[in-house]
Amino acid sequence: MKIAxxxxxxxxxxxxxxxxxxxxxxxxxxxxxxxxxxxxVASGLADKGIMAIENTISGTIQHNLELIREQQLWISDEVIMRIRQHLGGVPGSSLQSIRKVYSHYMALNQCRPFFEAYPEVELIESEDTALSIRDVAIAGSTEMAAIGSALAIARNGLIVLGKEIEASKQNYTRFLILDRLPQTPTACNKASISLVLKSDPEAFTQAMALLHNWNIHLAKIESMTIPGQPWHYRYYLDLRSESEGQLAELLADIESLAVSIQLLGKYTAHTL
Ligand SMILES: O=C(O)C(=O)C[C@]1(C(=O)O)C=C[C@@H](O)C=C1
Structure with missing residues (x-):
């Protein structure tokens, strides 16, 4: 199976x-x-995709919610993984010699407090942690370092200059498993939806009341601006329920309050 x-x-x-x-x-x-x-995933080049959606230090990647909706992908599962960030440099480098540190912006954001003690170090965004580590190894400069996994650091022959430098040991990233077509899960207790409500000021309160009526737990909510519609928002909701029937009833009820509602996936919730 090909995984993007x-x-x-x-x-x-x-x-x-x-x-x-x-x-x-x-x-x-x-x-x-x-x-x-x-x-x-949308083109079928890969059978499935795995996409980071939120991290317990650096927050939600809101743009990815938009990508899932726009490309009409289906969320079929989630994975939670403990992230340990290490600082890798070329042999001979040290925390005193480095001036530029490269990594994915989510990784940089997980480690910013560590660098407060090193004001001469510039943090620079790159595409991903592994690529940053490889590029530092290729450049061979003692002024450069990169943040990423212990595995990537070892594979590229770098040395560890800082071990587990994330701002909190409670550092977890939640990833979504994405499919091209909707899947029918054998069991599920979580659904993700995108929702734009009518411009009635009461609509949001009414939607929350419906959740309460159907005994549905709001696990997460993100609100995003809609280009061209100032002060009007698209909400992304993660809903939890032990009853699939109640989820279906809620979605049917909410439709009367909505301009648009889109089911992005149904899956089993994972916890730590
Ligand atoms: O750069 C990587 O290694 C990634 O897989 C990206 C990514 C992210 O997108 O959040 C994955 C997990 C960590 O939170 C940091 C970076």
Whole structure:
């Protein structure tokens, strides 16, 4: 099975894919951007995709919710993985010699407090952690370092300058498994939807009351601006319920309040 990931081999996406599909042979399809990843699944180039959606330190990647909706992908599962960020430099480098540190922006955001003690270090965004580590190894400069996994650092012959430098040990990333077509899960207790409500000021309160009526738990909500419609929002909701029937009833009820509602996936919730 071909799995599209964001990043090259050695990126956290690869680790998460191997964790989720540990019982079957998989072929990794590397994609440099999240947009490329979504397109690989939508076009059938990959059978499935795995996409980071939120991290417990650096937050939600809202843009990925938009990509899933726009490309009409289906969320069929989620994976939660502990992320340990290490700082890697070439042999001979040290925390005193480095001036530029490269990584994926989500990884940089997980580690910013560590660098407060090193004001001479510039943090620079790159496509992914593994690529940054490879590029530092190729450049061979003691002024450069990169943030990523212990595995990628070792594979590229770098040394660890900082171990587990994330701002909190409670550092988890939640990844979504994406399919081209809707799947019918044997069991599920979570649904993700995109919702635009009518411009009635009461609509949001009424929608929340419906959740309460159907005993549905709101696990997560994101609101995003809609280009061309100032002060009007699209909501992305993760809903939890032990009853699939109640979820279906809720979606039918909410339709009367909505301009648009889209089911993005149904799956089983994972917890720590
Ligand atoms: O650059 C990588 O290694 C990735 O897989 C990307 C990514 C992300 O998108 O959040 C994955 C997990 C970590 O939170 C940091 C970076």
């Amino acid at each position: 990931i964001q990043g090259i081999a050695g990126a956290f996406h690869e680790e998460a894919a191997r964790l989720r599909f540990s019982h079957e042979p998989i072929e990794i399809v590397p994609c440099l951007t999240f947009r490329e990843l979504a397109a690989a």
